[in-house]
Amino acid sequence: MTHERHVGSRVTVDLPARSMPVPIHSPCVPYRSALSHMSLSSCERYSPESAEALFKRESGSGGAPGHPVPSLAMVYAPHPFFNARNLLEQQTLTTFIKNLNGLAGPLKGRQKPPHLVQFTTQTTVGQALRELAAYNILGAPVIDAATGEYAGIIDVGNILGALVEDLAGDRDMSQLPDDEFVAAQPRLSGPELQRVGDAFTAKTLGRLLHSGELWFKGDAESTLLEVVNAGFKVRLAAGPGGSLAGAPALTPVHHRVAVFDILPGEETPDGPVPAWRITDIVSQTDVVRFLAANLARLDSAFDASVSLLGLVQGPGAVRTLPADAPTLAAFAYMHRHALSGLGVTDPGTGVLVGNLSMSDLRGITAARFDTLALPVGAFLLRRAGRGVDWGRDAGAPPTGEPAEWSPELQRRALVAVPRDTPLREVLHLLVRHSKHRAYVRDEAGRAVGVVTPTDLLRCIAG
Numbered sequence: 001m002t003h004e005r006h007v008g009s010r011v012t013v014d015l016p017a018r019s020m021p022v023p024i025h026s027p028c029v030p031y032r033s034a035l036s037h038m039s040l041s042s043c044e045r046y047s048p049e050s051a052e053a054l055f056k057r058e059s060g061s062g063g064a065p066g067h068p069v070p071s072l073a074m075v076y077a078p079h080p081f082f083n084a085r086n087l088l089e090q091q092t093l094t095t096f097i098k099n100l101n102g103l104a105g106p107l108k109g110r111q112k113p114p115h116l117v118q119f120t121t122q123t124t125v126g127q128a129l130r131e132l133a134a135y136n137i138l139g140a141p142v143i144d145a146a147t148g149e150y151a152g153i154i155d156v157g158n159i160l161g162a163l164v165e166d167l168a169g170d171r172d173m174s175q176l177p178d179d180e181f182v183a184a185q186p187r188l189s190g191p192e193l194q195r196v197g198d199a200f201t202a203k204t205l206g207r208l209l210h211s212g213e214l215w216f217k218g219d220a221e222s223t224l225l226e227v228v229n230a231g232f233k234v235r236l237a238a239g240p241g242g243s244l245a246g247a248p249a250l251t252p253v254h255h256r257v258a259v260f261d262i263l264p265g266e267e268t269p270d271g272p273v274p275a276w277r278i279t280d281i282v283s284q285t286d287v288v289r290f291l292a293a294n295l296a297r298l299d300s301a302f303d304a305s306v307s308l309l310g311l312v313q314g315p316g317a318v319r320t321l322p323a324d325a326p327t328l329a330a331f332a333y334m335h336r337h338a339l340s341g342l343g344v345t346d347p348g349t350g351v352l353v354g355n356l357s358m359s360d361l362r363g364i365t366a367a368r369f370d371t372l373a374l375p376v377g378a379f380l381l382r383r384a385g386r387g388v389d390w391g392r393d394a395g396a397p398p399t400g401e402p403a404e405w406s407p408e409l410q411r412r413a414l415v416a417v418p419r420d421t422p423l424r425e426v427l428h429l430l431v432r433h434s435k436h437r438a439y440v441r442d443e444a445g446r447a448v449g450v451v452t453p454t455d456l457l458r459c460i461a462g
Contacts, residue, residue: 080301081460087294088225088287088461093259096224097280100290106432107293109285113137116278120145121206125159126366128205132156133363141258141278142205150276152209153256157358161335162208163200164328181336182321185329190370193328197369219260220279224287225461231257232284234458253454255340256283284453285436291456292431295424302424309459312419312440312449320447322347323354323377330356330376341437343447344376351445354380355414355437416441419448423459426451 079085091099103109113135119128122145132140132155139155167186176184188196229235232254259280295302306312320343321330334342334356344354356376360383364371371379415429415438426438430453440449 081299083297083299084291084302084460085225087291087298088228089223091224091290092221093224093227093280093282094220096290097259097282099293100286103289103293106434107289109289110136110434116141116280118143118278119154119205121151121204121209123205124201125162125203125205125208126201128154129156129159129201129365133365136362138359138362139256139281141281142209143278145206150258150260150278151206153254153258153281154205154208155256155358156361156364157335157340158208160331160358160361162203163197164332164335166200167196167328168332178333178336182325182329182333185326185332187326188328188373190373193369193373194366197366201366219262224290227257227282228287228457228461231282232454232457234284234454235462253338255285255453256281284457288427288453288456289431291460292427295427302427303422305420305422306417306426306440306449306451307419309423311423311451311455314448315442315446318343318439318447318450320345320350320352321356321376323380324375326372327356327374327376327379328372331361331372334358340452343439343450344380345447349445352414352416352439352441352447353377355435355439356380357436359436415439416447423451423456427456 117131117135117137117140119131119140119142121142123142128140132138138157139153142151142154143149144151164185167188171184173181173184234253258278259282260276261279262276291298301309319333319337319339321333323344324347330342334340341355341357341359343352344356345351346353354377356379360380371382374382415426415433415435417426417429417438417440419440419442421440430436430438430451436452438451439447440451442448
C-alpha cells in the first residue's frame with residue numbers, strides 16, 4: 001500500500017507491507033520478571049544488541065544484591081507494549097474515527113466543529129486566526145489555491161513561530177546559549193506588538209508553509225500504527241546499540257495528520273490521477289484518548305512507573321523558564337527547540353508552578369497580540385480567567401505582583417506526579433484534564449521529567 005506525502009510536487013512513499021493482525025494476549029511472564037528490576041531508557045526498542053547492552057548496564061558483574069541476573073532470553077522479550085501496538089495495527093482510520101466518535105465523558109475530548117475547517121494558501125494569517133478562534137481549535141489543513149492540492153496543516157504554533165522569525169530579522173541567534181537567546185529577544189510593549197501584528201497578519205498562509213516539509217496523507221484504510229509512525233513521526237533514530245539514548249534531541253514531530261478519501265480523478269494519457277478529499281483531522285491526543293478507553297485490555301507495562309520506563313530525566317533536564325520571563329521570548333524559546341510546551345518555575349526557588357503550552361494560544365487573534373508582552377506568569381493568569389475572551393477585556397483577573405504569581409499559578413490545573421506514578425495513571429490524568437504534558441516532580445517540587453502524548457506513542461510504536 002502506498003501513501004502520498006507532499007507539498008507542491010507529488011512525492012510517493014511506499015510503506016512496509018503490513019503484518020497480519022495477531023490476537024491480543026497477555027504479556028509474557030519473563031518480561032514482567034525482567035521489568036521488575038531493570039530500568040528502561042526512554043522506552044528502548046529491543047534488539048539482540050540493545051538487549052545485550054541493557055543486560056550489561058543493569059546487571060554489572062553479578063546483578064543487583066539479592067536479585068538474580070536476568071537471562072538474555074528474559075530481556076529479549078516481546079515488545080513491552082505489544083498489545084497496545086497490536087491494537088493500533090488492527091485499527092484502520094475508518095474504524096478508529098467511528099470508535100472515537102462513540103466515546104463519552106472525559107474520553108470524548110473537546111467538541112469538534114460541525115464541519116471540517118480548512119484554509120487555502122491565499123488565506124491571510126489574520127483570517128486564519130479569527131476562524132481558529134471562532135471554532136476554538138488550534139490548527140486546520142491548508143489547500144494550495146492554485147492546484148487544489150493539499151499543502152499541509154497550519155496551527156497557532158506555526159503562526160507564532162513565523163512571527164518570532166520575523167521579529168528576529170537578519171540577526172543570527174542560532175549559536176547563542178539558551179539564556180542569551182531568551183535575553184536577546186526583542187522587548188516590545190503591548191501597542192508595539194499590536195502594530196507588528198497588523199502587518200504580520202496581512203501575510204498569506206502560503207508564505208508560512210515550509211516547502212521542504214513532507215506531509216503524510218492517511219487514506220481511510222491506513223492503520224493507526226502507520227499514522228503514528230509515518231504521520232506523527234514519533235519514532236526516533238536509534239543510537240549506538242539500538243538505544244534511544246543517543247537519538248537526536250530535536251526530531252520533527254507532527255501533532256496532527258489529515259485523513260483523505262481517494263476519489264476518481266481527472267483522466268490523463270497515463271491513466272486517471274486520483275483526487276484526494278480531506279474528511280477529517282486526527283491528532284496525537286485522539287490516539288491517546290482511544291488508548292485510555294482500551295486500557296483494560298492492554299499491557300501490564302502500563303503499570304510500570306514513569307521512572308522505571310526512563311521518563312524521569314533528572315533536575316535540569318526538563319526545559320523550563322521562570323514566571324517573570326517575557327511571554328513572547330518564552331514562545332521563541334519553544335519555537336527554537338520545537339517544543340509544544342515548557343514548565344514555568346518560581347523565579348526564586350525553581351519550583352515548578354505552571355505550564356506554558358502552544359494550546360494556551362487557543363483563541364488568540366491579532367487583537368490579543370499585546371498579551372504576548374506580559375510576563376509568562378501574568379499571561380497564564382490572564383489566560384485562565386477568560387477562556388476565549390482572555391485578552392484585555394474588562395473583568396479579567398489582575399496580573400498580580402511577581403511575588404503572587406506562584407500561589408496563583410499553583411491554583412491552575414497542573415498535571416504533576418511523583419516519579420513512582422504508574423504510566424496508566426499518567427495516561428488517565430492527561431485525558432481527564434485535557435492536558436498535553438504531565439510533569440514528574442521530585443520531593444522539592446522541581447521538574448525532573450515530563451510525559452507527553454508523543455512520549456506515550458513513542459513507547460508503544462517504537
